Amino acid sequence: MPPDKTLLRRQFRSVRRDHVAALSPEDRAAAKIALAAIVAPLLHPGAIVASYAAHRSEIDPSHVEALAPHLAFPRVTGDSLGFYRCAWPDLVPGFAGIPEPPSGLPQVIPTIVLVPLLAATPAGLRLGQGAGYYDRALAALRAAGPVLAIGLAHEVQLADWLPADSWDQPLDFVATPRRLVNCARNR
């Protein structure tokens, strides 16, 4: 039987944690800068870019944010994820302790979503935290208009295979500090 998502989450959490723990502070800084250089060609002047506050050993998108003309962050409300125009100093601790926009800020519809993940395949299948927040958010955004979903990952989070569920929303690109994978080309 193929491994289920719960087992894979456990494995990729541990692989990601060990990978990051083995990086020197210089390697970590270089990875953030390299990631921004890889993502830069996908950012266009009018883009509203949804980023995230890196949780545990997720790759840090802060250097990508510096290139974004308009920035938004996710906020959990019940079962859904909304995106709000907000800057780092204004984020407050939210769901699972992750910094998020405070209530009362303008909700925006991002045209580019930087997506945190545990693992992703070159075809854009993604394994997340398992609560379905990004799957539901991307489904709603795609129903409303064009949006580019870019999964951000350490190289060790690229998986050859992941189980697919009917509700999984594919990533358009997966970016690591070393490569940009155009997922549509691998489907």
Ligand SMILES: Nc1nc2c(c(=O)[nH]1)N(C=O)[C@@H](CNc1ccc(C(=O)N[C@@H](CCC(=O)O)C(=O)O)cc1)CN2
């Ligand atoms: N940085 C970041 N922000 C994000 C997400 C994310 O994955 N990463 N989300 C994506 O949905 C939303 C928050 N959803 C989350 C859902 C579950 C857990 C969670 O259960 N975390 C536990 C691990 C539990 C376990 O070990 O099974 C933890 O980190 O302790 C965290 C965030 C919105 N913001």
Ligand SMILES: Nc1ncnc2c1ncn2[C@@H]1O[C@H](COP(=O)(O)OP(=O)(O)OP(=O)(O)O)[C@@H](O)[C@H]1O
């Ligand atoms: N569009 C949707 N509508 C309703 N429920 C959904 C939708 N997308 C996902 N879900 C629900 O979310 C739950 C978690 O899905 P899954 O295990 O694929 O999460 P994940 O993609 O790893 O996590 P996440 O998206 O939070 O990072 C599933 O039980 C599924 O029923």
